[in-house]
Amino acid sequence: xxxxxxxxxxxxxxxxxxxxxxxxxxxxxxxxxxxxxxxxxxxxxxxxxxxxxxxxxxxxxxxxxxxxxxxxxxxxxxxxxxxxxxxxxxxxxxxxxxxxxxxxxxxxxxxxxxxxxxxxxxxxxxxxxxxxxxxxxxxxxxxxxxxxxxxxxxxxxxxxxxxxxxxxxxxxxxxxxxxxxxxxxxxxxxxxxxxxxxxxxxxxxxxxxxxxxxxxxxxxxxxxxxxxxxxxxxxxxxxxxxxxxxxxxxxxxxxxxxxxxxxxxxxxxxxxxxxxxxxxxxxxxxxxxxxxxxxxxxxxxxxxxxxxxxxxxxxxxxxxxxxxxxxxxxxxxxxxxxxxxxxxxxxxxxxxxxxxxxxxxxxxxxxxxxxxxxxxxxxxxxxxxxxxxxxxxxxxxxxxxxxxxxxxxxxxxxxxxxxxxxxxxxxxx
Amino acid sequence: xxxxxxxxxxxxxxxxxxxxxxxxxxxxxxxxxxxxxxxxxxxxxxxxxxxxxxxxxxxxxxxxxxxxxxxxxxxxxxxxxxxxxxxxxxxxxxxxxxxxxxxxxxxxxxxxxxxxxxxxxxxxxxxxxxxxxxxxxxxxxxxxxxxxxxxxxxxxxxxxxxxxxxxxxxxxxxxxxxxxxxxxxxxxxxxxxxxxxxxxxxxxxxxxxxxxxxxxxxxxxxxxxxxxxxxxxxxxxxxxxxxxxxxxxxxxxxxxxxxxxxxxxxxxxxxxxxxxxxxxxxxxxxxxxxxxxxxxxxxxxxxxxxxxxxxxxxxxxxxxxxxxxxxxxxxxxxxxxxxxxxxxxxxxxxxxxxxxxxxxxxxxxxxxxxxxxxxxxxxxxxxxxxxxxxxxxxxxxxxxxxxxxxxxxxxxxxxxxxxxxxxxxxxxxxxxxxxxxxxxxxxxxxxxxxxxxxxxxxxxxxxx
Ligand SMILES: Cc1cc2nc3c(=O)[nH]c(=O)nc-3n(C[C@H](O)[C@H](O)[C@H](O)COP(=O)(O)OP(=O)(O)OC[C@H]3O[C@@H](n4cnc5c(N)ncnc54)[C@H](O)[C@@H]3O)c2cc1C
Ligand code: SF4
Ligand code: SF4
Numbered sequence: 001x002x003x004x005x006x007x008x009x010x011x012x013x014x015x016x017x018x019x020x021x022x023x024x025x026x027x028x029x030x031x032x033x034x035x036x037x038x039x040x041x042x043x044x045x046x047x048x049x050x051x052x053x054x055x056x057x058x059x060x061x062x063x064x065x066x067x068x069x070x071x072x073x074x075x076x077x078x079x080x081x082x083x084x085x086x087x088x089x090x091x092x093x094x095x096x097x098x099x100x101x102x103x104x105x106x107x108x109x110x111x112x113x114x115x116x117x118x119x120x121x122x123x124x125x126x127x128x129x130x131x132x133x134x135x136x137x138x139x140x141x142x143x144x145x146x147x148x149x150x151x152x153x154x155x156x157x158x159x160x161x162x163x164x165x166x167x168x169x170x171x172x173x174x175x176x177x178x179x180x181x182x183x184x185x186x187x188x189x190x191x192x193x194x195x196x197x198x199x200x201x202x203x204x205x206x207x208x209x210x211x212x213x214x215x216x217x218x219x220x221x222x223x224x225x226x227x228x229x230x231x232x233x234x235x236x237x238x239x240x241x242x243x244x245x246x247x248x249x250x251x252x253x254x255x256x257x258x259x260x261x262x263x264x265x266x267x268x269x270x271x272x273x274x275x276x277x278x279x280x281x282x283x284x285x286x287x288x289x290x291x292x293x294x295x296x297x298x299x300x301x302x303x304x305x306x307x308x309x310x311x312x313x314x315x316x317x318x319x320x321x322x323x324x325x326x327x328x329x330x331x332x333x334x335x336x337x338x339x340x341x342x343x344x345x346x347x348x349x350x351x352x353x354x355x356x357x358x359x360x361x362x363x364x365x366x367x368x369x370x371x372x373x374x375x376x377x378x379x380x381x382x383x384x385x386x387x388x389x390x391x392x393x394x395x396x397x398x399x400x401x402x403x404x405x406x407x408x409x410x411x412x413x414x415x416x417x418x419x420x421x422x423x424x425x426x427x428x429x
Numbered sequence: 430x431x432x433x434x435x436x437x438x439x440x441x442x443x444x445x446x447x448x449x450x451x452x453x454x455x456x457x458x459x460x461x462x463x464x465x466x467x468x469x470x471x472x473x474x475x476x477x478x479x480x481x482x483x484x485x486x487x488x489x490x491x492x493x494x495x496x497x498x499x500x501x502x503x504x505x506x507x508x509x510x511x512x513x514x515x516x517x518x519x520x521x522x523x524x525x526x527x528x529x530x531x532x533x534x535x536x537x538x539x540x541x542x543x544x545x546x547x548x549x550x551x552x553x554x555x556x557x558x559x560x561x562x563x564x565x566x567x568x569x570x571x572x573x574x575x576x577x578x579x580x581x582x583x584x585x586x587x588x589x590x591x592x593x594x595x596x597x598x599x600x601x602x603x604x605x606x607x608x609x610x611x612x613x614x615x616x617x618x619x620x621x622x623x624x625x626x627x628x629x630x631x632x633x634x635x636x637x638x639x640x641x642x643x644x645x646x647x648x649x650x651x652x653x654x655x656x657x658x659x660x661x662x663x664x665x666x667x668x669x670x671x672x673x674x675x676x677x678x679x680x681x682x683x684x685x686x687x688x689x690x691x692x693x694x695x696x697x698x699x700x701x702x703x704x705x706x707x708x709x710x711x712x713x714x715x716x717x718x719x720x721x722x723x724x725x726x727x728x729x730x731x732x733x734x735x736x737x738x739x740x741x742x743x744x745x746x747x748x749x750x751x752x753x754x755x756x757x758x759x760x761x762x763x764x765x766x767x768x769x770x771x772x773x774x775x776x777x778x779x780x781x782x783x784x785x786x787x788x789x790x791x792x793x794x795x796x797x798x799x800x801x802x803x804x805x806x807x808x809x810x811x812x813x814x815x816x817x818x819x820x821x822x823x824x825x826x827x828x829x830x831x832x833x834x835x836x837x838x839x840x841x842x843x844x845x846x847x848x849x850x851x852x853x854x855x856x857x858x859x860x861x862x863x864x865x866x867x868x869x870x871x872x873x874x875x876x877x878x879x880x881x882x883x884x885x886x887x888x889x890x891x892x893x
Contacts, residue, residue, distance in 0.1 A: 019769040019821060023464045025505040029549075029570040038477070038525045039451075040504065041459035053458055053469065064455035083762035084771070 007062060010098045011055035018055070020086045021048045027078040032360035033071055036377040041068045044078040044088055051095055066099045071371060073364030073378075074233055075327035076268075090276055093232055100235020161410035170201035174208075176222040178254065182215025184307060189256040189295075190220045191270065193227065193263035195399035203262050203399060206426035207299055213429045214307050219254035227269040230366050232277065241280055248288050258306065259292060260299045262422055264335075264398035268328035271296040298329055300397055300421050304338035314344035314351055321349040321424065322391035324382065324405065325358035326398035339397045339421040346428040354389035356381070361396075363404035375404070376411075383408040386416060393417045395424055431457065432473045432517040437494060441476050444486045449526070451475040460501060460521045464568075465509040465856055466772055466820060472499070472513040477523040481543075481601070481609070481640045487522055488638055489607025496520045497888045500634045502545060502576030505568040507773055508854030510580065510633045514888040522638065524575050530554060531641070538646045539598055539615055544575025544639040548582075561649040563590035566850070567761065575639045581631035583850040585757075588808030589681040589715075590647075592850070594630040599643035602629060602636075605881055615643055633852055634887040636880045653681070653715035654726035655744040657753045658733040659706045663687070666708040667784045669736040670807050673712070674780075676732060678725050683808030684711040684757050687787055689794075690764065690802035690815075694756055697763035702756055706739065708787075710807060711757050760804045761815070767800070768817035772829055776836050778845030780810040789839040790814045796835075797828040811849035837863075858893050 027044035028034050034043035041050065047069055053059045072092060079088040170192055181187040188211065192204045211218050228243040251259070261267045275293055278286045303309055321343055329335040336358070344351045362368070362378030382405065386394045394409070394416055396402050406418045431438070431452045441450045451457065452474055461469035473496070478484040491498050497514035500522045504511045513519040524545035532541040535558055542551060548569040552562045565584035566572055572582065578600070583592040599613025602625075612625035629636060660666040670683060686694070686709050695702040703709070710733070714725040730741045744750035765771040778786045787803055790812075794801040805812040814836055818829050837847055837860055847857050847864050862870045873892040878884070 015821075016769075019819070020766075022466075022765055022771045023462055024568070024765075025464055025503055025571050026568070028503055029547075038523070039456070039459070041456050046459035049462060049469070050455055050458055053461075058469070059454055059458050061454050064453055068455050068459075084765040085762070 004062070007098065007102045008055055008057060010101075011051060011095070014051065014091055014094055014098075015055065017087050017091045018048055018052045020084050021045065021052075021082075022084045023049070024083060026081065026083055030077040030081045030359075032073060032075060032077065032362060032378045033374065035359075035381070036362075036374055042071050044082070044086075047072065048086070048088075048091065051091065062099060062102060066103060069095060069099065070367075071374065073327070073360055073362065073367045074229075075360040075364060076331045077327055077360055080331035089273075093273070093277065096233065096235035097237040098235075100237070161407045166199060166201045168201065170197045170204040171223070173201065173205075174220065177208075177218045177220040179211075179218045181217035182212075184215040186257045186306070187217030187219060187255065188302070189251060189254060189259040190218050191224060191227075191259060191261040191266060192220070193261055193266040193399065195403065196262055199403065200399050200420065203420040203422060206420065206422040207260075207262050209426045209429065210299075210303060210422060214303075214309065216307070217256075219256045221250040221253050224250055227266045229265060229269045229273065232273065233366060237277075237280065240277070244274060244277075244281065244289075245285060248285055248292075251292070252288065257295065258302055259296045260302045261296075262299045262397070262399070262420060264298065264326035264329035264333070265400055267296060267298045268332040272332055298333060298335045298338070298397065300339040300342055300425075301333075301335045303425070304341055311341055311345035312347060315347040316350045318347060318349040319393060320352050320389070320391045321393040321395055321419075322352050322354045322386060322389045323357060323421070324354070324361060324386070324394060324396045324401055326396055326401045327358075327360050329397050330358050335397070339395070342421050342425040343395055346424050348427070349393065349424065352389050352391055354385045354391065354394075356385050359385070361401045361404045361408075363400045368404065376408070379404055379408040380412075383412055383414070387412075387414055391416065393419055393424075395419050395421050397421050433496075433520075437490075438474065440490055441474065441487065444490065445476055445478050445483050449477040449479065451477075460504070460511075460523075461513065463501075463504040463509060463511040464507050465512070465854065466770060467509045467512060467855060470513050470515050470519075472519045472521040473517060475521045475523065477526050479526045481527075484522070484527065484638065484640055485603050485607045485609060488603045488605070491520045491522070492605045492607070492883065492885060494518070495883060495885065497885050498522060498634075498638075499887050500524060500575075500579075500638050502573030502579075503547070503568075503571045505572050506576065506580055506633075506852055506854060507775075508848070508852040508856040510852055510854040510887070510890055512855060516888070524573060524639075527575075527640075528573075533558060533560075533646075534615070535560065537615060538648075539643055540646055541615075541641060541643050542574055544573060544578075544642060546574050548572045548574055548577055555646055556649070559649065560646040562596065562644065562646055564593045564596060574642055574644070578630055578639060578642060579633050580852045581850065583806075583809075583811065585682045585684065585806070587806060587811075588683055589679045594627070596645045597626050597630060597642065598645050600626045600629060600639055601641040603638040603640055605637070605883070605886070609640060610637070613643060631852065633854060633891045635877060635891045636886060638886075648717075650681070650715035650722075651717050652719040652722040653713055654722050655711070655713040655750045655753055656726065656730060656733075656741055657756070658710045658712065658730075658738040658741045659703050660708050660710070660737065661706060661739055662737065663707045663787055664784050665737040666710055666807070667781065669710060669733045669738065670780055670783070672732040672736055673729055674808075676728060678714065678729060680712050680725075680729070680808060681715045682711065682713045683806070685709070685783070685805055685807035685812075686711075686756060686760060687803040689800065690760055690804045691756075693767050693802050693817075694759045694763040697766055698755070698759050700752075700755055700759070703739070709756070711753060757804070760802075761813075764802050764804075764815045764817060768819055770818045770820040770826075772816040772818060772833065773851070774814045774816070774833060774836055775805075775811060775849045775851040776814065776840035776845060776847065777809070777811040777849030778840055778843045780808065782843040782845065783807060783810060783812065785843055786810075786812060786839065786845070789843075790836060793832050793835050793839070797832040799825075799828060799832055801832070806849075809849070810845065853891050855890055858889070858891060861892060 231239040527543040
């Protein structure tokens with residue numbers, strides 16, 4: 001544990017960004033955590049004031065500030081709406097790293113971020129075992145939603161209704177791929193992301209089907225590592241840097257025109273966070289990140305904007321389907337129209353908007369693990385909006401949001417299925 | 430450590446439950462500031478009642494224990510109205526859990542609300558019933574109706590539709606004994622007793638705590654038309670404003686952006702604004718009949734042209750209208766991004782004095798070597814000279830403070846007022862006597878003392 005003086009001087013480095021907050025309070029309108037608690041310490045303005053006053057030594061207890069800072073989904077809603085243009089994500093990620101270093105990490109976090117996640121092979125085989133044994137203690141909670149709860153694990157994970165770990169994760173079926181460009185003349189690097197790989201391999205397969213249909217070549221190296229955001233969000237900069245380095249090495253092994261992912265969080269991390277947090281990496285890796293930046297895309301944006309596929313007009317009369325804007329897709333990457341177009345192109349469905357489609361679902365990666373009650377309160381509002389839209393299917397472009405939506409819908413005994421946009425599009429081909 | 434005894438904390442907890450009392454350092458620090466550029470002051474305790482009865486009991490207990498009381502809505506006021514008093518045992522009472530809309534009466538056109546209801550959410554709810562609640566402060570996405578009443582918030586529509594006070598029909602408030610006082614009514618007319626809601630408007634939390642508000646609703650306009658007029662000379666813009674009013678047309682909005690603001694917005698948005706113009710006016714007329722609105726709009730265009738406008742651009746459709754308004758929407762964000770600190774003033778002058786005021790502000794900017802953009806409500810003379818600075822630069826901030834003082838001076842000389850809508854709070858309390866006189870300040874003090882004998886309601890704000 002470092003001393004407080006050192007902590008203060010590290011925090012002062014954030015000052016140029018902190019000072020931009022004019023305390024207007026407009027972030028209260030969009031912050032999902034504030035929306036659930038109405039506590040100023042939970043909204044961006046409060047968190048920034050706390051950091052500033054900790055740096056100015058007006059606040060004495062770093063632990064209290066750290067707790068407030070962690071009550072945050074890193075959803076970026078505040079940054080996207082901040083009239084003063086404060087670089088909020090930059091502040092939060094760096095502050096978490098500074099406070100993380102100051103406080104040290106607990107053993108479980110260290111084991112996960114520095115051990116398991118660093119070794120994709122080990123991570124995969126641990127979870128492969130998990131998926132074989134889970135039948136013993138996972139009972140079906142809701143067939144339509146496709147989730148199951150594990151009463152045995154309730155003490156650790158609350159009474160979540162998560163999808164079962166896939167019987168065969170994507171990497172088991174396709175350890176690696178190296179398919180040349182087809183009629184499109186394009187080749188993508190495919191970064192499925194951990195949740196797609198382990199929970200929703202069908203989403204990965206849907207993407208591969210779409211690539212094949214449109215003659216897009218695919219490069220998927222073996223054992224891609226985690227994108228790094230869980231480690232960074234927990235303030236473990238060292239572990240994060242290692243994950244980025246490992247991924248860069250894998251990605252350097254092939255040629256591709258675009259790097260696409262079906263996960264809004266992975267895309268935003270690779271495209272926005274990697275460059276933002278590159279200052280601690282060696283020069284060649286920083287350059288590699290810069291070169292990659294322009295190639296990284298959400299998969300639905302790739303299909304609509306790059307492949308420019310001709311899509312049939314929206315139809316009425318089919319199963320009603322609605323869409324949730326994942327924060328990282330809409331607010332970080334500006335992807336909102338493309339997934340809607342793909343959903344509308346499937347004539348088996350009729351597209352309906354839900355209210356507050358771009359309001360955070362409350363998942364936020366490890367936030368849901370540490371603050372499940374808060375996450376549930378936020379998720380309930382999303383669930384209510386989905387139900388009120390009258391949809392029979394709820395779609396999203398981020399597997400983490402899909403898990404959260406499944407959990408909420410299943411808990412409420414709603415007969416509403418959750419799908420990835422690419423699954424719906426692939427069905428139409 | 431909080432300076433409130435454990436026993437007293439327990440008493441508050443027994444009223445509002447444990448989870449609605451906050452005493453940790455981090456939690457208290459989060460209620461030490463608002464949107465004013467002032468030093469934070471930490472309260473000793475923060476309490477969040479969830480209904481009227483709890484609110485009464487909390488006020489009573491705090492008053493009995495000599496705790497300076499600051500009521501807080503969303504903390505967006507720009508004058509330090511919600512910065513707690515520096516006394517060691519100050520309490521902040523939050524209203525944001527008192528956020529229920531109790532009644533919307535479509536026949537009698539009123540609504541009854543709790544004070545913590547968020548303005549824009551309320552406006553959206555009544556809009557679903559095809560009714561309009563007009564006061565629309567720039568902070569409406571987060572501000573509370575209680576805060577709006579306590580600051581008499583105005584907005585873009587103020588010229589035609591008025592400000593918050595014009596929509597307050599009645600209220601219940603808590604006095605220092607924790608009693609509930611009722612005044613005003615659900616009727617259009619009411620002379621029963623003193624007009625206490627009128628007294629509570631812009632009281633900035635110094636006379637009592639609102640528990641319930643009755644507000645007026647109106648039918649929405651059926652048509653509107655927006656346009657942007659560009660002027661090479663600010664006097665021409667001012668003549669156009671006078672000409673429009675003289676023609677007996679009252680636009681719902683009549684906004685003004687000066688050259689520094691135009692330059693700053695253009696640099697930030699690249700929207701293609703005329704950066705060489707002296708000023709632009711953004712004008713919107715509305716009404717109950719499409720033809721009448723068309724006629725008014727055509728006349729406004731003619732008046733602007735007659736006064737020498739370089740060009741007048743009338744919105745063809747909703748998208749075009751949206752584009753015209755973008756310049757106004759981007760004004761504060763662009764000014765705010767230009768430099769770390771944004772000092773947003775709201776000195777207000779009779780509308781004919783706008784050119785004199787803008788010229789004076791520009792001279793002050795030169796004198797103190799500061800960059801000041803001025804935009805605001807040309808229709809009602811409520812200007813927002815906005816100083817772009819960095820509060821960490823102590824020397825510069827001294828100049829900022831001197832410039833602000835001088836801006837007030839000029840506004841008063843031009844027979845204007847210190848503040849059109851942002852309030853007095855801590856920031857401008859010392860100026861009160863200058864605008865009025867000693868007798869007025871004494872009268873205010875007497876009023877205050879009668880309603881708050883221990884001087885605990887928002888001590889240090891409004892009247893010193
Ligand atoms: C970006 C921005 C734009 C703005 N634009 C405008 C504008 O266009 N027009 C305008 O008029 N203002 C504007 N403001 C100022 C401010 O938003 C308004 O004054 C608003 O009414 C404050 O509401 P609030 O809920 O945040 O109140 P707070 O800031 O929480 O409180 C303001 C005052 O109200 C008192 N108060 C609150 N609730 C109660 C209650 N229940 N009983 C008694 N007293 C109470 C408080 O004690 C305090 O004195 C703007 C502010 C910002 C940051
Ligand atoms: S919206 Fe931006 S500037 Fe305003 S309080 Fe929040 S973070 Fe600060
Ligand atoms: S990132 Fe999301 S949860 Fe965190 S402060 Fe901003 S809006 Fe709130």
